[in-house]
Amino acid sequence: MSSVQEVNPRVRVIRDPVNLQSLAAQISQQIAQGEQKAFTKVIDLSSCDPHRTGLPPISFVRQVLSLCCYPELLKEDSFPLDVKQKTQKLLEACNGGSIGSYSSSTVGLPPIQRSVAEFLTRRDGGINSNPEDIIFSSGSQKTLAMMIHLLSREDGQTETGVLAPLPCPHTLPMLLDEVGVKLVPYRLTEERGWAVDLEELHRVLMTARRQCDPRAIYVGNPGNPTGHVQDRETIEKMIHFAASERLVLLVEEVYQDSVFGQDKEFLSYKKVLFEMGVSYSETVEMVSFHSISTATMGECGLRGGYMELINLDPAVKKILFQYPSSASILPQLAIEIMVNPPAPGDASYEKYTQEILVRAETLSQNAGRACKLLNALPGMSCQPAMGGVFLYPHLHLPAEIIEEAKMLRLSADVLYCRRLLEEEGICLGPGCENGHIDENFHIRLCVLAPPAVLEDVLTRLCSFHHRLLSGPD
Amino acid sequence: MSSVQEVNPRVRVIRDPVNLQSLAAQISQQIAQGEQKAFTKVIDLSSCDPHRTGLPPISFVRQVLSLCCYPELLKEDSFPLDVKQKTQKLLEACNGGSIGSYSSSTVGLPPIQRSVAEFLTRRDGGINSNPEDIIFSSGSQKTLAMMIHLLSREDGQTETGVLAPLPCPHTLPMLLDEVGVKLVPYRLTEERGWAVDLEELHRVLMTARRQCDPRAIYVGNPGNPTGHVQDRETIEKMIHFAASERLVLLVEEVYQDSVFGQDKEFLSYKKVLFEMGVSYSETVEMVSFHSISTATMGECGLRGGYMELINLDPAVKKILFQYPSSASILPQLAIEIMVNPPAPGDASYEKYTQEILVRAETLSQNAGRACKLLNALPGMSCQPAMGGVFLYPHLHLPAEIIEEAKMLRLSADVLYCRRLLEEEGICLGPGCENGHIDENFHIRLCVLAPPAVLEDVLTRLCSFHHRLLSGPD
Numbered sequence: 001m002s003s004v005q006e007v008n009p010r011v012r013v014i015r016d017p018v019n020l021q022s023l024a025a026q027i028s029q030q031i032a033q034g035e036q037k038a039f040t041k042v043i044d045l046s047s048c049d050p051h052r053t054g055l056p057p058i059s060f061v062r063q064v065l066s067l068c069c070y071p072e073l074l075k076e077d078s079f080p081l082d083v084k085q086k087t088q089k090l091l092e093a094c095n096g097g098s099i100g101s102y103s104s105s106t107v108g109l110p111p112i113q114r115s116v117a118e119f120l121t122r123r124d125g126g127i128n129s130n131p132e133d134i135i136f137s138s139g140s141q142k143t144l145a146m147m148i149h150l151l152s153r154e155d156g157q158t159e160t161g162v163l164a165p166l167p168c169p170h171t172l173p174m175l176l177d178e179v180g181v182k183l184v185p186y187r188l189t190e191e192r193g194w195a196v197d198l199e200e201l202h203r204v205l206m207t208a209r210r211q212c213d214p215r216a217i218y219v220g221n222p223g224n225p226t227g228h229v230q231d232r233e234t235i236e237k238m239i240h241f242a243a244s245e246r247l248v249l250l251v252e253e254v255y256q257d258s259v260f261g262q263d264k265e266f267l268s269y270k271k272v273l274f275e276m277g278v279s280y281s282e283t284v285e286m287v288s289f290h291s292i293s294t295a296t297m298g299e300c301g302l303r304g305g306y307m308e309l310i311n312l313d314p315a316v317k318k319i320l321f322q323y324p325s326s327a328s329i330l331p332q333l334a335i336e337i338m339v340n341p342p343a344p345g346d347a348s349y350e351k352y353t354q355e356i357l358v359r360a361e362t363l364s365q366n367a368g369r370a371c372k373l374l375n376a377l378p379g380m381s382c383q384p385a386m387g388g389v390f391l392y393p394h395l396h397l398p399a400e401i402i403e404e405a406k407m408l409r410l411s412a413d414v415l416y417c418r419r420l421l422e423e424e425g426i427c428l429g430p431g432c433e434n435g436h437i438d439e440n441f442h443i444r445l446c447v448l449a450p451p452a453v454l455e456d457v458l459t460r461l462c463s464f465h466h467r468l469l470s471g472p473d
Numbered sequence: 474m475s476s477v478q479e480v481n482p483r484v485r486v487i488r489d490p491v492n493l494q495s496l497a498a499q500i501s502q503q504i505a506q507g508e509q510k511a512f513t514k515v516i517d518l519s520s521c522d523p524h525r526t527g528l529p530p531i532s533f534v535r536q537v538l539s540l541c542c543y544p545e546l547l548k549e550d551s552f553p554l555d556v557k558q559k560t561q562k563l564l565e566a567c568n569g570g571s572i573g574s575y576s577s578s579t580v581g582l583p584p585i586q587r588s589v590a591e592f593l594t595r596r597d598g599g600i601n602s603n604p605e606d607i608i609f610s611s612g613s614q615k616t617l618a619m620m621i622h623l624l625s626r627e628d629g630q631t632e633t634g635v636l637a638p639l640p641c642p643h644t645l646p647m648l649l650d651e652v653g654v655k656l657v658p659y660r661l662t663e664e665r666g667w668a669v670d671l672e673e674l675h676r677v678l679m680t681a682r683r684q685c686d687p688r689a690i691y692v693g694n695p696g697n698p699t700g701h702v703q704d705r706e707t708i709e710k711m712i713h714f715a716a717s718e719r720l721v722l723l724v725e726e727v728y729q730d731s732v733f734g735q736d737k738e739f740l741s742y743k744k745v746l747f748e749m750g751v752s753y754s755e756t757v758e759m760v761s762f763h764s765i766s767t768a769t770m771g772e773c774g775l776r777g778g779y780m781e782l783i784n785l786d787p788a789v790k791k792i793l794f795q796y797p798s799s800a801s802i803l804p805q806l807a808i809e810i811m812v813n814p815p816a817p818g819d820a821s822y823e824k825y826t827q828e829i830l831v832r833a834e835t836l837s838q839n840a841g842r843a844c845k846l847l848n849a850l851p852g853m854s855c856q857p858a859m860g861g862v863f864l865y866p867h868l869h870l871p872a873e874i875i876e877e878a879k880m881l882r883l884s885a886d887v888l889y890c891r892r893l894l895e896e897e898g899i900c901l902g903p904g905c906e907n908g909h910i911d912e913n914f915h916i917r918l919c920v921l922a923p924p925a926v927l928e929d930v931l932t933r934l935c936s937f938h939h940r941l942l943s944g945p946d
Contacts, residue, residue, distance in 0.1 A: 078549065
């Protein structure tokens with residue numbers, strides 16, 4: 001393997017990321033080495049990583065994990081009773097009562113599977129969830145990759161395709177590259193708050209069938225990076241489309257606890273599916289993904305997620321269970337806490353509820369405040385987010401900037417983000433990472449951060465934007 | 474995907490594991506439901522999972538992880554000073570000072586990369602290790618799979634091959650299946666304590682080249698499941714072989730801290746490589762794997778490991794860094810503790826050293842005791858282990874048992890393990906999982922367990938074995 005030419009061609013074609021992160025790291029290092037800049041710190045809001053920008057973790061989660069790591073602390077008086085009880089319950093779920101043991105099953109600890117299934121049954125008003133259909137992994141992206149890998153035919157002839165929205169999560173194109181599956185984009189309608197256009201879906205699928213074998217459709221609800229929240233009618237139409245076209249529905253519902261748009265609510269695809277009657281609920285193949293990296297928990301560093309399998313063939317499920325891996329223990333325990341938090345009457349209930357509430361309010365107020373400010377900028381328009389953690393404003397850039405980008409062989413959104421990073425120390429995501437590779441320029445901004453941090457980012461962004469549009473002095 | 478026929482053929486062919494684990498789980502459940510058995514508990518020593526059988530974790534590791542999860546505890550007096558200092562140092566390495574943030578790089582936290590590189594430089598007597606060559610993942614098996622995936626040509630024509638010892642770790646065949654790479658076995662010499670036979674290596678490679686494209690050779694030192702520890706001469710020959718045949722050396726050195734055979738010591742492949750002179754040290758492509766799941770730490774449930782890349786092309790490394798994943802934080806912190814433990818003078822030094830010593834003595838005494846007992850059994854012969862955590866005795870079974878197994882369409886080692894599990898509640902690993910698929914029957918036994926647990930297992934194993942050999946009443 002003396003050169004890149006000898007590397008697995010599938011891995012070789014993984015898209016070169018725009019890699020603003022390495023530029024950000026480089027600038028941070030320059031600051032650390034005493035170099036003078038117009039700013040003292042780089043702030044990265046290109047992805048959702050709330051603890052990094054200073055949002056505190058949920059105390060109850062961390063207290064329990066802390067005790068699970070070192071159960072000697074159970075003997076001390078410094079923790080609330082329900083923290084100790086939860087710790088004991090979780091340790092009982094671990095083999096040998098220790099977080100240091102493997103999961104007995106490749107997919108997770110059975111008592112945690114049961115907790116998640118109970119949560120899902122409650123969430124969906126009694127629609128049954130089967131513990132054996134819950135599979136844990138190191139994050140929703142890993143379970144998604146696992147499913148897409150399973151779907152890929154890899155027969156060396158017809159390429160497998162997955163329909164995905166445009167814009168899509170910025171992690172999705174690389175994930176599909178890695179498993180060698182073609183991304184078939186269906187364009188969302190920006191002016192309708194990034195709603196799905198069913199006609200577009202049909203059109204795209206027809207065209208795609210001439211080039212590849214589309215086997216699944218990916219949906220994010222609430223949308224990433226759009227902040228769109230689907231209503232029942234849309235979900236029904238999506239399910240109907242998947243059913244009639246025999247596509248597996250891959251539904252990322254990681255922001256299910258982060259819907260804040262007025263009169264909006266989160267409806268799970270599974271609930272709608274089961275309310276459409278047995279001709280759907282017993283046939284449509286669906287997988288729903290959730291994670292602890294998301295809005296409420298924000299535990300990105302723990303790397304934990306799960307998927308629920310619906311209507312998958314038992315023999316297909318058996319193959320999933322044979323995947324040679326053993327899920328990490330602590331993230332499973334954190335998931336259990338997320339789906340089964342302190343209840344009224346528990347010692348930690350009030351503090352927990354308060355912390356969750358503050359988090360939700362911060363998110364909703366940040367999203368509103370940022371959207372208003374961005375829409376007030378010339379050459380920028382932003383659809384309000386109804387849920388999720390991102391804003392995805394449209395950039396209407398002057399022709400000379402687009403020309404300059406072309407000369408530099410950069411996409412204009414990348415040039416915009418690079419300059420913003422170099423001049424103001426703010427790292428946002430260029431829309432090309434979300435699939436917008438034509439001249440339809442956008443930027444991606446996570447709004448889940450401490451309000452003061454977001455305010456700082458917005459001030460520096462506005463100042464940069466005005467400077468850019470007013471042209472060279 | 475209404476049937477298995479529509480699943481990715483590569484995933485479909487992943488070997489069906491013998492699945493004694495699911496039988497073990499079934500039996501445990503029967504006991505829990507009150508069913509009467511000759512035993513009250515199933516004990517599984519088919520793989521290394523020491524905390525599960527009751528070996529305690531290393532206190533310092535867990536104290537630090539506990540504080541990292543809930544840094545509020547830093548304010549309390551209940552922890553030794555060095556535990557608090559280590560916690561502070563590790564949290565400083567995390568983005569935003571929190572274990573809840575992503576690694577900034579896909580491969581790990583830079584300060585932890587530096588700690589590991591410093592450890593490797595110390596370990597190898599000053600041979601330089603570069604922090605940027607250290608890549609973290611959720612365990613050595615994951616980094617190994619990553620490397621093999623990279624090596625696989627996947628051009629739909631010639632299959633890629635990896636040479637691996639027979640017997641090999643029981644996790645390796647499935648791992649190679651998953652990435653679609655052919656396992657090319659080279660037979661170790663049992664009567665010489667499972668030493669490598671260089672002539673066999675050449676022979677196997679020549680034959681393999683007619684069927685596939687062998688691109689790498691996998692080595693385990695100390696060996697899994699053989700317990701063999703390679704001497705300098707063998708390592709030099711292996712490196713010479715890999716160099717002359719242009720194979721990438723994939724070296725699993727996860728038991729580097731667990732060598733106990735008289736006059737045996739662990740020598741890293743990297744040290745030997747660099748002492749062979751620049752014609753080797755600047756050309757041979759080598760990757761070494763380590764893990765926190767192994768003997769000393771035994772932190773299997775945390776899922777953490779790293780690899781060091783040696784002489785890989787910078788462009789190839791760049792591709793590895795683009796893998797769309799972010800390493801989990803807590804296992805990286807545990808790795809830092811493993812490579813950088815309390816030093817003389819630190820408050821926890823004595824306790825830490827004592828715990829490590831007890832662990833090492835338990836392992837060595839268990840291995841000796843078990844080997845002696847197994848060799849005293851009729852129809853069983855066991856090479857003594859010099860390191861690692863397994864014994865791998867040979868079964869010389871009576872013809873009628875082999876016949877019976879054939880009638881049941883089972884391998885006789887599987888029949889042996891199934892009966893042992895059903896009759897005595899002891900789960901060991903059949904040698905077919907380690908690649909012994911001919912009539913060369915073995916069983917695999919992890920000896921890293923509390924001495925009383927091991928004694929119980931050996932007593933029940935001996936009783937079963939005698940009963941089996943004496944035939945039906």
